[in-house]
Structures are given as C-alpha cells and as structure tokens.
Amino acid sequence: MQDECTVNQTVRYLGKKWTLLIILELYKGEGYTRRFTEVKDRLPGITAKVLSARLKELEEEGLVERRVEAGTVPVRSEYTLTESGLEIVEVIKDIKRWALRWKIENLACGAQDCRRCVL
Amino acid sequence: MQDECTVNQTVRYLGKKWTLLIILELYKGEGYTRRFTEVKDRLPGITAKVLSARLKELEEEGLVERRVEAGTVPVRSEYTLTESGLEIVEVIKDIKRWALRWKIENLACGAQDCRRCVL
C-alpha cells in the first residue's frame, strides 16, 4: 500500500493537532527539555489526555525522550527532544516560513508567540 | 485558540492521508500538471472520492489550480501546482530526507518510486 510511504507515515503523526506545537515547546525549553505541566501550561487549550498521547507517540517515533526523576514526590518527568526531533524543528520552521509567505491573511499566528518563537 | 496558528492549520490538511502524495504526483507531471485519472492511476489504493476531496481542498488553499478543458467529450480536467504548491514540494523533500535519515528501517518506501521520484 502507498500508505507505507515514509512521507505519508511521517506526516500522519506530525499532522495531528498539537504535535508540532508540542515539539516547538520542547525546543524552547532549556536543553530542549520541558516537564509535562510546563508544556501543558504553555499550550492553552490542550488537555492532559491529548498531551500524554502525543508525547507517547513522539517517544515511540524517537523524536522525544522521557526521563522520570527517581524518588521525587511528587513525581517529575521530563521530555527532551532527541537529535531527530531537533532536526525536524528545521522542517517546522520551513513550514512556518511557507505559511507566513502564502497565508499572511492569517494574522492570528503573528499575534501569538508563534512568530517570535522560532523564526 | 492555539489552533489558529498557521503551522498547525497548514499541517492539518497537509497531514491528511494522500495529500502529499498527490502534490508529488502533480509535481512529476509535465508542467506540474496531471489529469484526474492520471493521478488516480498512479496512486494505487486511492478512491475517487478522496482524490476529489483532496484536490478541492488544495485548490481552496491555493496550492493547486484546476482547469477544465472546454467542449471536450468526455470531459477532461487538469490540475496544476501553483507557485505556492511548487514551494511546498521543497518542504516535502525535506520531510522525506528526514524520514529516510531517521526511519531507514522503513524499506517499503525505498522499494517504491517514492525514493526515486523527488530526491
């Protein structure tokens, strides 16, 4: 099946809602690292369920690494971009450049920290 | 809402199944142009319904232009990549490079004309 194509497969999870924004959030963190709640608080509207699912998916795909702080109460876990995750950020930047170039009518984005963040 | 972000919005339709493959198909056509059935035949597994829907969406987003040959029976219609559509191909190439670099286990893609086509 054509669905097996890497491009299609890749874009199937990258295309899901919130995924790219989560990656950018980790990218903005110190050492490309953020804690669960940190990401959650910085992405207004996302639910714990969705964030959890996306992070798990990204971990399985190798773009994100999870580390659990042992012996801390309450529990702390950190998510860090891997090398491949870091490289995909460049692609995201390109998408953003493309979008800003051809979809300038969309002012909502410029109003958010979306524009400042990685461009 | 964060959903208004251009990156997220863009990726919402680009991330749909078949979309990128359709764009690449047009890209491979003479003058970046292909007819409906041409695309359909070259993407085994796609249904007319989905192809139709994707092309309409891409047209609305300005990546594709539709031209109907007047007065021909049976009807012929052509789809051509616009300037913005052509530019997004570069992004798709980057995604493919990324995927081939980090997901080499996925041999299915290399076996198809997927690898030859644009890289």
Add this chain to the structure above:
DNA sequence: CAGAATCCCCTCAGATACTG
C-alpha cells in the same frame, strides 16, 4: 472521464472525573 451520493466504520480530540 471526472466526479458526486450514500453507507458505514474508525480515529481524533474535547470534557470530565479519578489516581499513585
């Protein structure tokens, strides 16, 4: 040839509530 119409199942994603 180039679709549109219908049916139907599945996944996505939000809301809400609960837990180690």
Add this chain to the structure above:
DNA sequence: CAGTATCTGAGGGGATTCTG
C-alpha cells in the same frame, strides 16, 4: 505532579453505486 479512564460528538476515509 503526571498522568489514566470513560464518554461523546465530529470528521476522516474506504467501498460501492450512480451520472452528466
């Protein structure tokens, strides 16, 4: 704090049939 469990509605996408 960092999740999981459950329910629900909306949209995605395949199969099939029909049409100008």
